[in-house]
Amino acid sequence: MDIPMPFRAEAEIKELTEYSGEMLARAKAGDNAAFGLLFERHHRFVYKFVYAMLGETAAAEEATQETFLAAYKNIRGLRGEAKLQTWLCAIAKNVVYKSFRSLNKECTQSEAEIESFEMPDEKTLAPDREFLSKELNQVIGAALEKLDADKRLVFTLRELQHLTYQEIAEITGSGVPKLKTDLRRAKIEMRALLEPYLEAGK
Amino acid sequence: MNCQIYHDAFDDFLDGELDEQNAARINSHVFACKECAAQLEVLKHEKEIYAHYLFAAEPPQDLWTKFQAKLENEENPRRVVVPATTPFWKTYSFGLRNLSAPSAFAAALIVFGIGFGLLHFWTSKNAEENQYSSRIEIDKNEPVATETGKVDAEVTPNQPPEQIGGKEINAPKIIKNNGSKKLSVAKNTTAADFKLVDARSETLKKKAAFRGEKNFPADKLRLNEQARAQALELKNLETETARQLEKVELLLRTFRNARAGEVNGNALYDVAYEKQQARKLLEKNSRLRQSSEMFGMADALELLNRVEPYLLEIANLEENSAPGVVTDIRERFKNQNIIASLQIY
Numbered sequence: 001m002d003i004p005m006p007f008r009a010e011a012e013i014k015e016l017t018e019y020s021g022e023m024l025a026r027a028k029a030g031d032n033a034a035f036g037l038l039f040e041r042h043h044r045f046v047y048k049f050v051y052a053m054l055g056e057t058a059a060a061e062e063a064t065q066e067t068f069l070a071a072y073k074n075i076r077g078l079r080g081e082a083k084l085q086t087w088l089c090a091i092a093k094n095v096v097y098k099s100f101r102s103l104n105k106e107c108t109q110s111e112a113e114i115e116s117f118e119m120p121d122e123k124t125l126a127p128d129r130e131f132l133s134k135e136l137n138q139v140i141g142a143a144l145e146k147l148d149a150d151k152r153l154v155f156t157l158r159e160l161q162h163l164t165y166q167e168i169a170e171i172t173g174s175g176v177p178k179l180k181t182d183l184r185r186a187k188i189e190m191r192a193l194l195e196p197y198l199e200a201g202k
Numbered sequence: 203m204n205c206q207i208y209h210d211a212f213d214d215f216l217d218g219e220l221d222e223q224n225a226a227r228i229n230s231h232v233f234a235c236k237e238c239a240a241q242l243e244v245l246k247h248e249k250e251i252y253a254h255y256l257f258a259a260e261p262p263q264d265l266w267t268k269f270q271a272k273l274e275n276e277e278n279p280r281r282v283v284v285p286a287t288t289p290f291w292k293t294y295s296f297g298l299r300n301l302s303a304p305s306a307f308a309a310a311l312i313v314f315g316i317g318f319g320l321l322h323f324w325t326s327k328n329a330e331e332n333q334y335s336s337r338i339e340i341d342k343n344e345p346v347a348t349e350t351g352k353v354d355a356e357v358t359p360n361q362p363p364e365q366i367g368g369k370e371i372n373a374p375k376i377i378k379n380n381g382s383k384k385l386s387v388a389k390n391t392t393a394a395d396f397k398l399v400d401a402r403s404e405t406l407k408k409k410a411a412f413r414g415e416k417n418f419p420a421d422k423l424r425l426n427e428q429a430r431a432q433a434l435e436l437k438n439l440e441t442e443t444a445r446q447l448e449k450v451e452l453l454l455r456t457f458r459n460a461r462a463g464e465v466n467g468n469a470l471y472d473v474a475y476e477k478q479q480a481r482k483l484l485e486k487n488s489r490l491r492q493s494s495e496m497f498g499m500a501d502a503l504e505l506l507n508r509v510e511p512y513l514l515e516i517a518n519l520e521e522n523s524a525p526g527v528v529t530d531i532r533e534r535f536k537n538q539n540i541i542a543s544l545q546i547y
Contacts, residue, residue, distance in 0.1 A: 040452075043266070044261055047260075047265070048256045048259050051259045052255070052256060052259070061261065061262065061268075064269075065265070072273065136254070140251065141255070161256070194248070194251070
């Protein structure tokens with residue numbers, strides 16, 4: 001008989017957290033190999049987060065690098081009790097918001113284009129997602145883009161990345177009630193945008 | 203209207219946020235109400251769609267290497283700043299105080315050795331500077347010899363006779379071996395001496411030119427397109443090998459530091475991550491090994507060869523391995539100092 005799952009998972013989690021704690025301590029002490037390991041462990045989560053926020057692979061790549069660069073510089077300032085993933089996400093959030101601010105002018109220019117978006121266009125499809133439902137992903141991406149930054153942030157962290165409200169509150173710096181309201185509104189907006197696709201799944 | 207209350211709670215229900223009692227109420231309602239069941243299905247479908255969205259978004263494989271390049275471009279404060287807690291002379295005096303007699307002697311020897319070397323360099327440079335004037339003298343008297351071996355036969359007439367017999371024959375050895383003796387000889391150097399030095403510096407120049415051609419891509423670029431492409435390829439290979447070995451080092455370190463977890467009373471190592479990494483690295487390793495063999499990169503080839511069996515073993519481990527197997531592999535690469543040699547590379 002196999003090892004009962006809950007116990008196994010518990011042991012794994014315990015070992016993992018202990019281990020990453022050790023790695024974190026070493027990275028703080030200036031061990032680049034340990035930092036490399038932390039990068040290896042967390043970069044996918046950060047990448048996915050910024051990808052959902054920015055909706056573009058190149059920009060996501062850039063933002064991920066920015067995030068880890070800032071993390072590398074400030075890792076010694078990290079409080080012991082803060083969870084590394086939350087901390088990285090908070091940095092990534094700042095990076096993303098910064099790029100939003102710098103892109104603000106361009107956004108107002110292309111707003112008309114976004115508004116006129118109706119059906120996904122084959123040409124603008126990202127090549128790395130071709131094996132999944134391309135159209136659906138494109139629609140979700142476009143819908144996410146229509147949410148304002150705060151709602152998109154909460155929606156991404158909660159619905160796409162399944163963090164707890166507590167963790168999201170740590171990242172965004174706002175209270176849990178506000179998060180819940182934002183999330184509810186975001187969900188309603190998303191549903192309205194994705195209605196035809198959701199109905200199809202009925 | 204009753205259903206609306208349930209609809210509002212569906213999100214929390216699906217997120218697992220509801221307590222047992224409320225979850226049970228929703229379960230029983232959905233079982234009874236067709237509409238709500240359909241609505242719940244829609245929400246489940248919605249969640250699946252969202253899950254797929256990020257599932258497909260994967261970072262590129264080379265993000266770490268790109269990041270490292272970026273890190274190097276940035277001014278890296280960690281490498282630049284040296285903690286200056288004690289003045290350097292204090293640390294050095296501290297070191298000297300603890301110095302034992304043999305090591306002090308060895309240090310003194312090294313210092314003298316460097317001194318002699320410098321002296322030798324200085325004198326040979328002086329000789330080179332003087333060579334033009336002596337060259338003219340040689341030209342007046344007879345054709346210039348090209349090989350060092352002929353020096354003995356080509357003694358110029360204006361040399362003092364006693365040097366022709368004894369000292370002159372020894373001159374080549376003296377120049378090569380000892381700087382201090384060279385100094386005394388240099389004071390009354392003969393034209394033959396200069397010829398020697400001349401010939402030596404010629405070969406040195408040739409050697410330097412040859413080395414430059416081999417080592418510096420910048421020189422090679424000037425030669426021709428083919429050589430340029432080759433140099434680039436070599437450079438790429440070198441960086442790729444360095445990256446590979448760095449990754450292997452990281453992997454072996456992780457592996458070395460892996461701890462045994464308690465699973466069902468047995469101590470087992472969870473090496474799933476290492477295993478996966480080793481698999482990735484193995485493929486690249488064999489490819490790099492072949493190309494470094496082709497380019498004659500002996501150091502890289504040796505390291506890649508040494509590392510490969512470990513990668514293979516780690517890749518073939520079970521996800522939860524018995525401590526015996528893991529420590530066995532660990533002991534072996536510890537004994538061979540693999541991590542240290544990887545670090546040096």
